[in-house]
Amino acid sequence: MENQQHEVNVPAQNRFSVLNCIDLSNPDTQTSVSLLKKACLDCGFFYVVNHGISQEFMAEVFAQSKKFFELPAKEKMKVLRNEKNRGYTPELDELLDPENQVHGDYKEGYYIGIEVPEDDPEAEKPFYGPNVWPSSGSSFPPSEVARVVARIIALALDLEADFFDKPEMLGQPIAIMRLLRYGGQVSDPAKGLYGAGAHSDYGFITLLATDDVYGLQICNDKDAQHQVWEYVAPMQGSTLHRVLGNGQERYSTHQVTMVVITTMAASLFMMPSFIRAAPDACPPSLTNEADRINSLPGQPEPVGFGQFSGYIALDDQLQSRLFYYFAEASTNPASKPLVLWLGDQLECSNFGAFSGNGPFSPVCGNVLATNKYTFNQEANIIYLDSPTGTGFSFSANTTTTSATYIYNDTVIATQNMIFLTRWFQKYAEYKNRDFYIAGQGYATGRSVPFLANRILRGSTTNGINLKGIMMGNPLLDFDTDMGSIGDFLWSHGLISDKTHELMENFCNGAKWLREIYSGSPFCTACKEVDDRLSAEIPDALDMQDVSSDTCLAIFGPSSRVTGGSKFESSKLFSSIRSLTASPSHEEVSEGTDVCVKEKIMKYLNRKDVQEALHVRTTNWTACPRPIHYDKRGFETQTVDMVGSLLTKGIRVLIYSIDEVTFVPFLGTRVLVSDLADKVGLNTTVPYRGWFDTDKQVGGWTEAYGEMLAYASIRGGSAKTFCSGRKWMIGSQQRFLTVCLFRYLSCNVWTVAKGNGRTVESAYEADRIVKLPGQPQVSFQQYAGYVTVDETQQRELFYYFVEAATNSTSKPLVLWLTGGPGCSSIGAGAFSEHGPFKPNAAGVLVNNEYSWNKEANMLYLESPAGVGFSYSANASFYKLVNDSITAKDNLAFLQRWLLKFPEYKTRDLFVTGESYAGHYVPQLAQLIVESRSNLSLKGIAIGNPLLEFDTDLNGQGEYYWSHGLISDQTYHLANTVCNFSQINREGLAPSGDYSKPCGIVVAQISAEWPSQNFDNYDVTSDVCLSDGESQFGSLEQHSLLAPRFHPVSPLKSKQSGFRKQEAGGESIDLCVQDQTEKYLNRKDVQEAMHAKLVGVNNTWSLCSVVVNYDYYNLEIPTIGVVGSLVGSGIRVLVYSGDQDAVIPFTATRILVNRLATEMGLNTTVPYKAWFDYDKQVGGWTQVYGENNKLSFATIRGASHMAPSSSPKRSLALFAAFVAGRPLAD
Incomplete structure (x- = not known):
């Protein structure tokens, strides 16, 4: 028969494919080559006739096939398919297209192959061995046809015609024949019912013989959104072929859909034969360029090194693929060694690339951050998901009854060896490079030595230049x-x-x-x-x-x-x-x-990430459930196998992280020492400490001869490449150099000292290098903007100071100053408890009682319009309320944590003062209701507005009890117009008092001094530089300011004098004025990355543009505080006892009433507490177990307690975040 195209007449309702037909008897080889090349580029399928397999043989096989499938199910199940892939598979057993199929394939099959006796050395290889039944002869006709077709394929690939005739290629091929019967169910793709789901054959050559019933369909573009399926007509006397070429051929997919099924005779019978080369063979024309990663989504640019990822095929019949990610060395990759990194668990994915020593780590769902301590600084690293079924590695034909995903150490080593052999064929330039196998975790005690020994078994032929192995906490015995x-x-x-x-x-x-x-x-x-x-x-x-x-x-x-x-x-x-x-x-x-x-889970399940990694779309999980390791393998000792490697010149480093329970260093240390004795290695470095780059003890080590070393890593975990990454890069660097085991004896470490973070993060642009006039400090500072509303372009400004010591273990505290409308940075950070305070000369001085001694402090200017925070849409300022503020504050916190993801699960406390009695509980309530992952532990609010009437009516009693008003005025306030009504009328837009309240206000104004009196700190003097109280600006703009007289500035050349807090510290009464001057300096604003937008080009302590809804002052928040206590959030309410604006006497009543309503018993009765100097710091009372609800006063403190009583405020704050009671 001449070479030709074959087309059949088919019913109009069905679409059939037109395929090339190749006649193997045709002497015109070039025509056959051209037709095959075109077929591969068009659809990948073609017919072959005159192939040498007689019609009698094919008819006999079909007859035997029908005879077998007619047997009772009980008989067929006796020869169920085994681990060698030989035997029977029942209907619904295989599921080829899980995305579209609701059931398994409606087919049954019988698998046979080339007969290899059980005692043959080749029988241990996958897919070799004896057939279950019936046995085949020594000649396997499909493989003979395959050899002829292979010669045509070789020519089509521009290879020598006999390329695939070589012993290592098709000399002893894997050849599997399936006898298939499709019957019993009409296919309905719309309902997910198929004879065989959509799939591709990845084998070298597939030969398919069918009877005269049609059902096979092919789709030329498997990635098309709307796939077009065409039937392939059966052609008498032909076989249908599918081949694997050099990466240029069309990867079409095929399926089987049965239209009519009535009887066994009407069933579709097929005989696919899968021919592939020897396990270690692969056409050399396959290229790694198809696996090159141009850029990973969210990856920092540029990276300066090559990245590759993809699949390496292990076999054809089960379509098994191992996934790898390969990062070339960041510098000089051509001269640096190659390292294969294996996963830490036998049933889980290899996390090393993205959570440990790889070049990147995800900091949130869409951003990768650079790992400063990546191992590819020192080597070219391959990360392998092994065995199949872990991570992105898979076997497409996994069945429910077969042992596809049941593994032991030998099978895993075989898979890893096939992977390596084929990987080196793709990356031939690395074949003779110094090669190391490494890994961390108990599984490496199995996978690493097993693979190393497999490599050495064929070292004269595989060309792998194995130099050493490294195992962390390995299971050896x-x-x-x-x-x-x-x-x-x-x-x-x-x-x-x-x-x-x-x-x-x-x-x-x-x-x-x-x-x-x-x-x-x-x-x-x-x-x-x-x-x-x-x-x-x-x-x-x-x-x-x-x-x-x-x-x-x-x-x-x-x-x-x-x-x-x-x-x-x-x-x-x-x-x-x-x-x-x-x-x-x-x-x-x-x-x-x-x-x-x-974060890894979220990142690796993104479609764009999977496309960039060249993997099939799948739901990536860390530890897939279908994986089953034969745990009897744990009993196999591998320590002797390690000894064998030593005797063959393979260097070995075994290390232990000293905080790991499973495979503790105690046992490993004994095993290594015993091994050294057994192989006759003397101790060359006695057991002693080794030191890291900071001259701290990194762990302990002992070395034996020049080939074996043991080391521990102090304070590490099984996630060492997360928790001890700096130390491990040092170990790896030495391991890969000629100083291999001398690195632990010389205390010189070449890796650069880290700064407390190992990844570049999104917040680096906000880092403050140094504030003008700032003294030298050891902690980091950041400042900048976070967008909370893209539509109105609302940007909230923050200032963040890390804890002065141990910042990685201390909590995160958000501070909110009230007003409403006053700055947390101007008041909280630079006037109260931040690390610095500006003096009269514009120089920052250290605050000895800064709260960043106890926590990482985050100061937020909120709402927009306060301080440096702004809204590009000025209409926002017209009416701001509690609801808007709370929502913006939550949006800020959530988005800030995207910049600083390392704080996302840190213990969080929300704190503030004054009108923050609204801000803090309302934000905390939103956090709880949002069910976010924020680890909110507690709130603390100082002199807070919790209930308008109770709080402000308390002013009258406080004024009277502190001698600020007369008995008569106090009587008027109690009988004519109380203080809550006075404030209510004073806050109204008209500002006019009713006649009764006007009488009381006039009486108060007559008794109060007209100037130089601080209502926020009734025992304190005032700053005479402007005649205002310490927080005069706050008095002018805050809704909580006194309404009894205007502030009368007294201009004076006298500088601010100081008062002494009990305990000895000096208090600068003019710090607010000095802060305002400092923050209005251009160089300061540049250093803090701040800008003035819509705030009259001047920074002020309290906003002059925000119109806050004064009705919100009447919203009680004491009930919100109660709901937080009920949710398990610790609450501290404290009061400076010299504040007349929100007196502690009223606050104490509210807290006690709340405890009574909630049924909380008093656990600490009202009593004095003591400061660091053993002086009375104030008084306290605690309700409920575990300090659920606490009240405390700070003796001698003002409305802004930390400004006037910094030492006692710090003592109270330290006790609160630590969860301990105040000292008594």
Whole structure:
């Protein structure tokens, strides 16, 4: 038959494909080559005739196929498909297109292949071995046809005609034939019913013989939004072929849809045969350019190194693919070694690339930040998801009854070896490069030495230049490693003496865990051990880092995270806590995000990310459930395998993170020492401490000869490349140099010292290098804008100072100054409790009692129009209210945390004073209602407006009791017009008093001095430079200012004098005036990244543009405070006892009333508390357990307590954030 195109006449309602037909008997080879090339570029399918397989043979196979499928189901199930991919698969067993199919394929199959005896050395390879039944002869006709077609393919690929005839290619191919029967169900794609779902064959050559029933469909463009499916007509005497070329061919997809099914005879029978080269073979023309990553979404630019990712095929029949991500060295990649990094768990994805030592880490769902300590500074790194089924790696033909995703160490090593061999064929330039295998986690004790030994077994032929291995906390010997768990738990205070005794004498860690993974009931002793462990170790303890807090977001609302909750020990063998449990703050030592798992999950499930990584669209999960590792493999010792590597010249570094429970350093250290003795290595570096770049102890080390070393990492976790990243880059750098094991004996570390963060973050543009006139400090400062409303272009300005010491472990505190309409930066930061205060010369001086000694302080100017905050739409200022302010404050906080993601799960406190009695509880209520992940722990409000009538009526009694008004005036206030009514009328737009209130106001004004009196601090003098009180500007603009007389400025050349707080500190009475001058300096505004928009080009302590809805003052917020207490939020209400605006006497009444209404018992009766100097600091009363609700006064303090009594205010603040009672 001549080469031609073959077309058939078909019913009009069905669309059929036109395919090329190649005649293998045609001597015109070039015509065959041209037709094959065109077929590959068009659709990938073509017919072949005169192929050498007789019609009699094909007819006999079809007859045997029908005979087999007619057998009773019970008989067919006796030869169910095994792990060698031989045998029977029942109907619905395979699911090829899970996105579109509601059931498995409506087909049954029978798999046979080339017969390889069970004792043949090749039988251990995947897809080799004996058939189940019936056995095939030594000749497998489809593979003979494949060799002929392969010669044409070689020519089409511009290769030598006999390229695929080489022994390493098709000399001993994998050849699988499926006998398939489609029947029993009419296909209905609209209902998700298919004979076979849409899929592609990734094998080298697929040969398909069919009977005369049509059902096969192909789609030329598998990625098209609206796919067009065309039937392929059966052609008598032909076989249908599909080939894999050099990356240029069309990757069409195909499926089977049955239109009419009536009887067995009317069923569709197919015989696909899948031919692929030997496991280690691959056409050399495959290129890595298709795997190049141009740029990852959200990636910082430029990066300066090549990135690649994609799939490496392991086999054809199961379409198994391992996913890899490859980052070339950031400098000199051509001369630096190659490292394969393996995952830490046998059933989970490899997190290293995005959460540990890779070049990037996600800081939120759409941004990648640079990792300053990435390992690709020192090497070219491959990150591998292995075995299939983990991460993005997959086997497309996973079935519900087969053992596709059941693994042992040998299978995993085989997959990894095939991956490496084929990867080097793609990246030939790396084939003879120095090569290392590394990993962190218990699984590396299996995967690393198994793969290393597999490499060495064929080292003379595979060309892999293995130099060394590195393993962190590896499982090397089950009894020794797991037997040391009891000692570790006891020595770290996690279990009692009694539990330790039981583990030592009756059920040690190895026996306990062995009974867990075996699934058998506990013996009596182990049951008692398990019960005691459950009672003594809370769920909230991170067993992969016992010194760290945990990410409390992983525990549901009903979980008990403190004591007595069930300790889930079995997580060792399924999804160890290291993947789900992280410290509750996102920064630990090294300032690294250790709650990165959720961000990785979000990032890797983005469609644009998956497209950039060249992976199939899938729901990426960390630890897929279909993966099952044969846990009996844990019992296999690998420490002797490591010894074998040493004797063959492979260098070995074994390290332990010293806070890990599973595979504790105690056992590992013993195993390494014993190994050194066994192979005859002397100790060359005795056990001693090693030092990091800051000259701090990094851990302990011991070295044996020039080939073996052990090291511990102090204070690290199983997430070491999150929590100890700086140390590990040092270890890796030395490991990859000629000083391999001398690096631990020379205390010179070449990695640059970090600054507390290991990733570049979005907030770097807001970093304050230095404020004008600022003294030298060791903490970081930031200032800038956060957009809270894009429509009206509302921008809120913030000033953030990190804690002076241990900023990564201290809480985050948001400070809001009231007014309403006054600046948190001018009042809170620069006049009260920030790190600096400006003096008369415009120089900043250190505040000895700054609150950033105890917390990371965030000062917010809110609402827009206050301070440097603004709205580009000036109409916003016309009427601002509590609701708008609260919503903007929440939007600010949520978006600020996108800039500073390391604080997202940090303990959060919201604090403020004065009208913040509205701001703070209203914001806290929104946080609680939004069910955000913010870790709100408490609120603190000073001299707060909580209930208009009670608070302001308290003014009269306070004035009278402090001698500010006469008995007669006090009587008038109680009988004619009380103080809440006076304030209500004074705040009204008209500002006119009624006749009764006017009489009282006139009497008060007559008794008060006309000037130089500070209503916010009745015992304090005033700053005579402007004749105002310390907060004169606040008096002018605040709705809470006194309404009895105007402020009368007294111009004087006298500078502000000072008063002495009890305790000795000096108080600058003119700090507000000096702050206003300082913040209006252009150089200061430039340093703080501030600008003046819509605020009259002048910064002022209280806004002159915001028109706040004065009716909001009458909204009671004491009930909101109660709801917060009921939600488990700690509340502290405190009062400076020299404030006449919102007197402590009224506040005390409100707090006591709230406690009574909520049924809270007094746990600390009203009593004095004492400051650092053992002086009376004030008085306090506490209600409810765990300091649920507290009230305290600060003796001698004003309305802005930290400005007039800084030392006592700091003492109160420190006790509050620490959750401890005030000293008595």
